[in-house]
Amino acid sequence: MSGLLKFITCGSVDDGKSTLIGHILYDSKLLYADQEKALILDSKVGSRGGAIDYSLLLDGLMAEREQGITIDVAYRYFTTDKRSFIVADTPGHEEYTRNMAVGASFAQLAIILVDAKQGVLVQTRRHSRICALMGIHHFVFAVNKMDLVGYSEERFNEIMKDINELSESLGLQDVVIVPVSATEGDNVTVKSENMPWYTGKTLLDHLETVDVTETESEAGFYMLVQRVCRPNHEFRGFQGQIESGRIKVGQTITTLPSNEAATVKSLLNGSTSVEEAVTGQAVTIQLDKEVDVSRGCVLTDQAQLSVAKSFTATLLWMDDSRLTLRKEYLVKLGTKRIPGFIRSIKYKIDVNTGEHISADYIEKNEIALCEIELAEKIVLDEFKKHKTLGEMILIDRVSHMTSACGVLETVDNDGEKPYFQKDDIKVGGYVFEEFYFDLENAMMSQTGFDKKTYHVGDEVPVSGDSFKYPEYFDVLSVEDGAAVLIRDGKVEDIQRIEDYRYMGLPVVDERGMALLVKNKAELEKFFEEAKTVTVENRSELHNKWFRFETYRKVVCTDNFWVI
Amino acid sequence: MIKFRDKTAKELGIEMLEYINEDGVKQGINPFDHGSAYTDIMKTQALKQALNKYGFTAAFGGGRRDEEKSRAKERIFSFRNENHAWDPKNQRPEMWKLYNTEINKGESMRVFPISNWTEKDIWQYIQRENIPIVPLYFTKERPVVYRDGNIIMVDDERMRLKPGEKPEMKKVRFRTLGCYPLTGGILSEADTLDAIIDETLSSVESERTSRIIDSDGGAASMEKRKREGYF
Numbered sequence: 001m002s003g004l005l006k007f008i009t010c011g012s013v014d015d016g017k018s019t020l021i022g023h024i025l026y027d028s029k030l031l032y033a034d035q036e037k038a039l040i041l042d043s044k045v046g047s048r049g050g051a052i053d054y055s056l057l058l059d060g061l062m063a064e065r066e067q068g069i070t071i072d073v074a075y076r077y078f079t080t081d082k083r084s085f086i087v088a089d090t091p092g093h094e095e096y097t098r099n100m101a102v103g104a105s106f107a108q109l110a111i112i113l114v115d116a117k118q119g120v121l122v123q124t125r126r127h128s129r130i131c132a133l134m135g136i137h138h139f140v141f142a143v144n145k146m147d148l149v150g151y152s153e154e155r156f157n158e159i160m161k162d163i164n165e166l167s168e169s170l171g172l173q174d175v176v177i178v179p180v181s182a183t184e185g186d187n188v189t190v191k192s193e194n195m196p197w198y199t200g201k202t203l204l205d206h207l208e209t210v211d212v213t214e215t216e217s218e219a220g221f222y223m224l225v226q227r228v229c230r231p232n233h234e235f236r237g238f239q240g241q242i243e244s245g246r247i248k249v250g251q252t253i254t255t256l257p258s259n260e261a262a263t264v265k266s267l268l269n270g271s272t273s274v275e276e277a278v279t280g281q282a283v284t285i286q287l288d289k290e291v292d293v294s295r296g297c298v299l300t301d302q303a304q305l306s307v308a309k310s311f312t313a314t315l316l317w318m319d320d321s322r323l324t325l326r327k328e329y330l331v332k333l334g335t336k337r338i339p340g341f342i343r344s345i346k347y348k349i350d351v352n353t354g355e356h357i358s359a360d361y362i363e364k365n366e367i368a369l370c371e372i373e374l375a376e377k378i379v380l381d382e383f384k385k386h387k388t389l390g391e392m393i394l395i396d397r398v399s400h401m402t403s404a405c406g407v408l409e410t411v412d413n414d415g416e417k418p419y420f421q422k423d424d425i426k427v428g429g430y431v432f433e434e435f436y437f438d439l440e441n442a443m444m445s446q447t448g449f450d451k452k453t454y455h456v457g458d459e460v461p462v463s464g465d466s467f468k469y470p471e472y473f474d475v476l477s478v479e480d481g482a483a484v485l486i487r488d489g490k491v492e493d494i495q496r497i498e499d500y501r502y503m504g505l506p507v508v509d510e511r512g513m514a515l516l517v518k519n520k521a522e523l524e525k526f527f528e529e530a531k532t533v534t535v536e537n538r539s540e541l542h543n544k545w546f547r548f549e550t551y552r553k554v555v556c557t558d559n560f561w562v563i
Numbered sequence: 564m565i566k567f568r569d570k571t572a573k574e575l576g577i578e579m580l581e582y583i584n585e586d587g588v589k590q591g592i593n594p595f596d597h598g599s600a601y602t603d604i605m606k607t608q609a610l611k612q613a614l615n616k617y618g619f620t621a622a623f624g625g626g627r628r629d630e631e632k633s634r635a636k637e638r639i640f641s642f643r644n645e646n647h648a649w650d651p652k653n654q655r656p657e658m659w660k661l662y663n664t665e666i667n668k669g670e671s672m673r674v675f676p677i678s679n680w681t682e683k684d685i686w687q688y689i690q691r692e693n694i695p696i697v698p699l700y701f702t703k704e705r706p707v708v709y710r711d712g713n714i715i716m717v718d719d720e721r722m723r724l725k726p727g728e729k730p731e732m733k734k735v736r737f738r739t740l741g742c743y744p745l746t747g748g749i750l751s752e753a754d755t756l757d758a759i760i761d762e763t764l765s766s767v768e769s770e771r772t773s774r775i776i777d778s779d780g781g782a783a784s785m786e787k788r789k790r791e792g793y794f
Contacts, residue, residue, distance in 0.1 A: 062786055063652055071652055074635045075628040077681045086679060098656045105658040134658075318656050332661045393661045400665040405658040 005207060006086045008073075008103040010131065011113030012123035013092035016144045018070055020113065020182035021089050024204055025078055027189040071096055073103040082208040094123060097130070097365040098318035101405060104131045105391075108212045109138040111203070116149045116179070120162040126351040128170055129367065133314060133407060135387060138174045138212055139167070142203060147181040151194040169354050174210075178203050217279075218386050220303030221245030221253070224334045225295055229284055237268065237284035238293055240335070243388045245301070246278045247285070254424035255291045256298045256379045257307040259480070261424075261496060262287040296336030298379040298389070302423060305381050305389060306411040309374045312346065313392060316367050319403035321396070323362045323370075329403060330395040331372070333380055334388060339397075340374040369409065383407035419453045420475070420484045422494035427482045428510040429454060431475055435466045435554045444554065454484075458491050466555045470506050477510040478530045506551075513542070514550030564740055567697045582613035594742050595723055599784075602742060607793045611647045614671060621664075621672040624794045629681045633786035639678050645669035647792035673794065683763055690756045700759065702736035702751040713747030738763075 009017040064071050070091040078085050088103035104110065110131040114124055131139070141163045149155045156179045167175045178187055179198050186192030189204040201209070222243050229237040247253070251264050267274050268284040277283045285299060298305060317323055323342060331340040347356040348368035362368045383390030390408040395401070420427040429452075437444055454460060462469045475484040476497070483500040485492040502523050507515040517523045526545055533541045572579040587604040594601040614622060628635045638654050640662040655663050664672060677685075689696060706717045708728040715722075717730040722744060724730070735748035736759075753759045785793075 072636050072654060074632070075679065076635065077629040077679075079683075099654075102656050102658060330665065332663070388660070391659045391661060393656075393658055393663065395663050395665055400663070400667070402656045402658070402663045405656065405661075 004084045004086065005109060005210070005212060006088070006107050007109040007111060007207065008088040008090055008100075008107040008131070008136075009111045009113065010090045010100055010103070010127040011092055011144075012115065012118070012121045012127075013069065015092060015113035015115045015118075015124075016182040017092060017111075017113050018089050020111070020142065020144065020180070020188065020203075021076060021087055023182050023185055023188050025076065027185060027204075069093060072099045080204070080208060085207065092123060094126070094365055097126065098316075100127060101130050101134065101316055101318070104134040104136060105405070107131075107134075107136055109140065109207070109210065110136050111140045111142050113142050113144045113182075114159060114163065116143050116145045116155055116159065119159050120166060122352045125166060126365075128166055128172070129349075129351055129354075130316060132170045132172060133316065133367070135383065135407070137214070138210060139172050139176070140203065140206060141175065141177045142182075143177065143179045144182050146179045146186060146192075146195065147184050151179075151186070151192070153195070153197040156195075156198075176200070176206055176210075178206065218244035218303075220301055221247050222298055222300040222303045222305060222386065222389070223247075223283070223285070224388060225293055225297045225299065226335050228294055235286065236290075237266075237286045238297075238299060239282070239284045240299075241282045242277055242279050244279050244386070245303070246276060247283075247301070248276045251301060253285075253287075253299050253301045255293050256300055256305060256424075257377055258292040258297070259307075259424070259426060260291045261481075262289050262291050264288075296334065296338075296378065298334070300424065303386065304423070305379055305386060307377050307379055307426075308411050309377045310343070310371065310412040311380060311408050312369055312371050312410045312412060313406040313408050314349075314367060314369050315362070315394070315404045315406035317362045317364055317404050319396060319399075319401050320364055321399075321401075321403075322364070323368075323404070325361070328397060330397055331374060331392055332395060333378065333392040336378045338374050338376065338378060340372055340394075343371040343373050345370050370406075371412070380408060380411060382409065382411060420455075420482075420491065420494050421453050422456050425482045425494050425496060427475065427477045427480045427484055427494060429475075430510055431469070431508065431512040432461050432464060432467070433512070434464055435552065437554050437556045439556055439558055454491050456491050456493060459489055460486060460491060462486070462489050467512055467552045469508065469512070469551050473506040473508060474500075474503075475510060476500065476507050476515060478527075478533075480510065508551065509542075509546060512552055513546035513548050516545055516547060564697050564699065567695075571695070580613070580617065582609055582616065584609035584612060593721075594745055595721065598745070602745065602788070602793070603791070606742070607788065607791055610794065611792045614647060619671065620666060621674050622794075623674045623676065625677060626675045626794060627680050627682075627685075628678050631785050633789060637675060637678065637789075639675055640664060641673045641675065642666070643671045643673055643792070647671065649673075649789050649792075651786065651790070683760070686756065686760045686763055690760065697740060699737045699740060702734050702754050704732045705735050705748070706730040707733050707735055707748065710744075714749065715744045716748055718743075 009021055011017055070089060072091065074089045076087050076089065078087075088106055090100040090103040112124060112128055112131070114120055128139070143156055143159050146156070160177050163175070163177055178200060179195055180187045180203055181192070182188060186194055187198065187202045189202060191202055192198065222245065223238075223240045224243065225238045226240045229235070229239050247264060247267065249264050249267055252261055253264060254261055264285055265288045266286040267277055269277055269281055293299070323345070325344065326341050328339050328341050331338050345359050345362060346369040348359040348362050348366055349355070350357055351367060359368060379389060381389040392406050392408065393402050394404040394406070396403045420429050435444065462471060469486070471489050473486050475486065477483070478497070481497045483495050483497055485495070502520050504519075507517065509515060515526065517526055529541060529545075569579075584605055587609070592601055592604045597604070626634050626637065628637060633651065636651055638657045640657065641649065642655055643649060657663070666672065688694070707714050708717055708724065708730055710725070710728070714733065714735055716735065717724070733750060734752060736751045736753060737746065737748050740746065751762060753762045
């Protein structure tokens with residue numbers, strides 16, 4: 001096993017996190033002579049009566065050393081014969097949970113310390129939950145201070161049972177449990193002679209050999225645009241880091257949210273021209289045509305990303321001032337920074353029991369599922385599908401504090417448009433919207449249409465209260481640059497407008513209005529005129545070319561609310 | 564070092580701004596008589612004055628977390644208040660790759676893009692990318708004296724010898740370059756990048772052991788300095 005392993009140590013106060021890491025460094029002869037000398041000197045005046053206090057290696061701030069606690073996350077770097085490591089040693093106090101979360105967002109593996117005398121505590125559960133929330137898949141529970149419980153197998157088994165229950169309730173996948181003594185060194189780097197009943201690996205041995213390569217990679221190619229590079233008027237390149245997949249010169253990609261198709265003209269990795277680039281590389285992508293792309297946009301192929309403005313996210317609140325509903329925060333998601341607010345708290349989660357509790361507000365260190373709405377639609381996705389587009393922070397607009405961090409659970413299309421969708425091609429689906437005239441209030445209303453997304457093969461409701469389409473027709477959307485072929489009441493295909501071929505069947509726009517063309521030549525003429533149209537003057541085009549009444553009508557109702 | 568800096572700026576066509584704390588110069592502050600006060604006045608204060616003068620909102624540095632224990636606590640985007648002070652007990656959480664860069668007027672960021680690199684990574688990168696470096700990093704016969712456990716180079720007439728000190732020629736190089744004479748050299752045979760990498764890998768001393776100011780004022784002196792605005 002090779003490659004870098006980034007891990008964190010967490011758990012409750014005084015569970016011995018810093019001591020454990022200090023011991024690994026010391027045992028592995030990974031301390032420089034001057035650091036070792038300083039450690040021995042510092043320990044002499046410390047709380048262990050002159051014995052080496054390994055935690056002094058990590059608690060680097062004055063306040064930490066004075067109080068004997070860890071306040072903020074510390075990073076240490078070490079290399080054994082088998083592997084390189086970066087360890088983030090995190091604070092155990094509840095007060096500093098947010099600093100623990102910083103470490104968790106960085107790590108691939110978590111070592112959660114459990115005090116053998118105390119067993120699984122609230123803080124153990126909180127930290128395990130935060131690690132799982134931040135996307136860590138590999139866990140080691142180190143049952144520490146085994147020396148203080150007489151290296152008892154019985155006690156270890158009791159705690160193991162609680163850990164297994166906790167792991168199950170959090171859905172943790174890869175879980176290893178090791179009995180250790182961080183101060184004495186049992187099962188840290190050397191197998192303990194005091195616990196012959198434990199037959200597993202030592203902690204360091206496990207860290208050196210654990211496989212953290214993700215088996216399920218993310219779907220498709222996507223890159224978050226960080227910067228548009230325009231050194232001169234001839235070159236325009238989009239720069240960013242490839243989050244997943246690969247890209248080649250000549251490949252067709254889609255820009256989001258503008259949803260334009262373009263071909264990769266050239267690719268730069270650093271300043272070197274390349275034919276292909278893969279996950280993790282920072283590249284400049286030049287496209288074959290002008291597209292509407294700036295920082296915060298995404299270039300993608302086959303990734304099925306969402307463009308939406310509302311979603312639900314599990315938030316960890318990190319600010320001293322509590323969450324305020326409807327207050328405007330800055331949301332940072334991917335490379336986008338945009339105003340947004342929390343519409344509602346669905347529930348907060350009891351960190352101890354996992355129970356869902358209804359709440360009007362959440363306070364520092366609490367976890368809650370919230371509905372969030374942004375000022376405009378951006379590219380995003382569920383955290384479990386595309387990690388980088390599912391991570392977010394909330395920033396207080398006045399104090400500039402990072403108030404919360406969170407992961408996207410569901411992308412909410414409520415209040416959004418219905419769609420026809422195939423891969424990256426999306427067409428508005430107002431075709432099945434109903435029109436009513438409310439007699440009581442003498443007003444028109446559109447209602448009753450479902451906000452469903454139709455895919456190829458789906459059956460569609462060709463007739464409703466206020467519309468009746470033929471069984472065979474085409475939906476043509478100039479605005480979305482795509483066409484939907486309805487055949488025998490089903491979606492046969494969804495195409496880019498360039499690939500669309502007129503077959504003489506009835507054509508409607510995405511609102512269900514009939515397009516008044518009878519042959520290919522007329523359609524060409526329509527396309528020609530449509531090219532010059534903008535949002536401000538499109539009614540002119542519509543009044544000339546479309547007829548609402550062909551397949552639609554308005555149905556009178558007594559009261560629109562009863563529908 | 565200065566020569567190398569000027570040459571590099573010229574080659575890259577960079578508009579280089581130089582700022583010197585003139586008050587310090589007037590007061591005759593020098594590293595020989597004033598030790599770590601020199602670092603404060605001529606480095607920390609000078610940096611703060613320069614940042615104020617030009618109104619920069621972000622200053623990038625090459626500091627790494629593996630260098631020193633308070634640097635191990637540093638964020639990548641590290642907030643500084645209007646006095647350029649660091650508050651290590653109250654840092655902004657830094658999640659994933661989402662950096663909070665919001666500041667008010669007068670406040671700023673210190674940015675450490677290579678926070679997670681190690682000394683070994685630096686040398687391997689220099690080798691791979693063929694990056695020119697200051698010749699002081701390579702070993703050479705140089706006149707030195709031993710002072711308080713450090714090897715200090717006697718390179719020009721500014722260096723005043725203490726009674727009993729007699730410069731001798733030794734093969735030394737510098738693992739880190741700081742204020743002269745507040746940075747000691749190390750005995751070394753490493754005159755190529757390969758040799759430097761081998762030496763770094765097998766070193767028993769940490770990189771900053773020769774930086775006298777790190778411990779001048781106690782174990783937490785770097786933290787104190789950083790709180791005051793030092794890089």
